[in-house]
Amino acid sequence: xxxxxxxADAVNLAxxxxxxxxxxxxELADRCRAAGLAVPGAVxxxxxxxxxxxxxxxxxxxxxxxxxxxAALLNGMLEEIAxxxxxxxxxxxxxxxxxxxxxRPFGDQxxxxxxxxxxxxxxxxxxxxLRRCAVSECATVFADTSRTGRQRYCSPRCANRDAVRRxxxxxxx
Ligand SMILES: [Zn+2]
Ligand SMILES: [Zn+2]
Numbered sequence: 001x002x003x004x005x006x007x008a009d010a011v012n013l014a015x016x017x018x019x020x021x022x023x024x025x026x027e028l029a030d031r032c033r034a035a036g037l038a039v040p041g042a043v044x045x046x047x048x049x050x051x052x053x054x055x056x057x058x059x060x061x062x063x064x065x066x067x068x069x070x071a072a073l074l075n076g077m078l079e080e081i082a083x084x085x086x087x088x089x090x091x092x093x094x095x096x097x098x099x100x101x102x103x104r105p106f107g108d109q110x111x112x113x114x115x116x117x118x119x120x121x122x123x124x125x126x127x128x129x130l131r132r133c134a135v136s137e138c139a140t141v142f143a144d145t146s147r148t149g150r151q152r153y154c155s156p157r158c159a160n161r162d163a164v165r166r167x168x169x170x171x172x173x
Pocket of ligand 1: 002038088090098
């Protein structure tokens with residue numbers, strides 16, 4: 001099975017890994033598999049390093065000051081890793097697109113998937129649809145795939161927390 005970078009899975013996987021960085025190659029492999037990604041047999045410490053560097057670059061895309069800066073940072077990631085799209089049926093389970101050269105290490109594959117998936121998410125759904133939670137002490141990153149595109153909180157819990165706080169501020173202020 002492969003992640004479709006046009007869907008939300010690739011950008012959601014990037015957010016999940018950025019919010020809780022994997023600490024070992026095994027954990028990286030497990031969490032990518034859990035997200036539905038086809039992971040080759042052995043994930044190496046080099047792959048984990050590559051993933052961490054890609055996540056650091058990706059968080060800069062999240063924290064960009066405006067849309068042109070966001071586009072420029074993401075274009076930098078794409079330039080570094082992505083290749084022309086090609087059709088492949090390497091696993092014999094269906095034709096799909098790869099946006100990278102064949103035979104690259106898993107860390108590079110993951111970096112390409114995150115960059116391409118995020119670019120497609122932003123271009124397709126809206127450049128603003130990637131952010132950190134509006135609760136100031138919560139730094140959680142999320143991709144906004146809501147219908148309205150106005151999601152401000154990472155979770156219902158944070159939305160409630162902020163609603164309670166605003167209510168209190170109104171009544172004691
Ligand atoms: Zn594939
Ligand atoms: Zn939050």
